[in-house]
Amino acid sequence: MLTLGLLAAPGLVSAAEAPVGDQAPLQAPDLGVASVGTIAPAKTRFLSLGVGKPGEISLAHQGVLFLDELPEFDPRVLDSLRQPLENGEVSVSRANHRVTYPARFMLVAAMNPCRCGNAFEPGYACKRGRIDRCTGDYQARISGPLMDRIDLRIEVPAVTAADLILPPPAEGSAEVAARVAAARDIQLARYADIGLPNVRTNAEAPASVLEDIAKPDAQGAKLLRxxxxxxxxxxxxYHRVLRVARTLADLDNADKIGRLHLAEALSYRALAEDVRQMA
Incomplete structure (x- = not known):
């Protein structure tokens, strides 16, 4: 209802275009979003009566914000995501008005490894010089504080024609969705049991609670240290690794976080650390 209210109150979309039922919103702004003003208060404008229009990040509340070609966005736009990624809301100040909108969304981003797009292709010689320098310079457009808030960094190899001929994977989207729903039910019940009914997922859990519910076993603790x-x-x-590891354990229906859960969670952060060292 809150998401529908955000869409309907300023008249940003028609009733036919609004998400229906349990359908999560999806916002995918293009590279025309070129300044902080255009991504926070929608279209950089307040109404003449001083009433603000929510921007892309608030319209993605309880849904997905997808940014394609991530390093091509203005760095100021990307850094404006840091506050909502941390606390789930965005504050906008214009003249004598200050408005705070909800903005708890899942950020999904895609990018090439370098501006050429072929840095990791076998036998490729970068026209800009050393491949590690080209890759580092391009990915350095994403600031360290923003990268620190991205929990899962996955390198996806190029799809070949042979890949398209292969049979579909053994586990389909419906099966994956069922496992995710089961893990969310586990999390919802967990936080209700400890008196936090407003916390629905591990991503929303306070750090103080996380230390208890995501405490690893002895082997996992040593690996994490x-x-x-x-x-x-x-x-x-550190806390984001624990959140991911706790979620991986929930997907396995495991009460305790094991070494394998932590190892996988850490692997999702290693890619960015390698890039940062090259830059």
Whole structure:
């Protein structure tokens, strides 16, 4: 209802265009979103009566914000995502008005490894010089504080014609969706049991609670200590690894976080750390 209200109140979409039932909103702004003003208060304008229109990040509340070609966005736009990714809301100030909108969304982004797009292709020689330098310079357009808030970083190899001929994977989208729904039910019940009915997922859990519900076993704790030093994890990065590991354990219907859950969670952060060292 809150998402529908955000859409309907300023008249941003018609009733026919609004999400229906349990359909999550999806916002995919293009590269024309070129300044902080255009991504926070929609279209950089307030109404003449001082009433604000929510921007892309608030319209994605309880849904997905998809940014394609991530490094091509203005760095100021990308850094404006840091506040909502941290606390689930965005504050906009214009003249004598200040408005706070809800903005708890899932950020999904895609990018090439470098501006050429072929850095990791076998036998490719980058026209800009050393491949590691080209890759580092391009990916350095994404600031460290923003990267620290991205939990899953996956390198996806190029799809070949042979890949398209292969049979479909053994597990389809419906099966994956069922596992995700089961894990969300586990999380919902967990937080209700400890007196936090407004917390629905591990992503929303306070750090103080996370220390209890995501405490790893002895082997996992040692792995996490070693990785925190090797990867120079920030306090935020440390807690985000725990959130991901707790979610992986929920997907396995496991009460305790094991070493394998932590190893997988850490692997999703390693790619960005490697890029940062190259830059």
């Amino acid at each position: 070693d990785a925190a030093e090797t990867m120079r994890l920030s306090a935020r990065g």
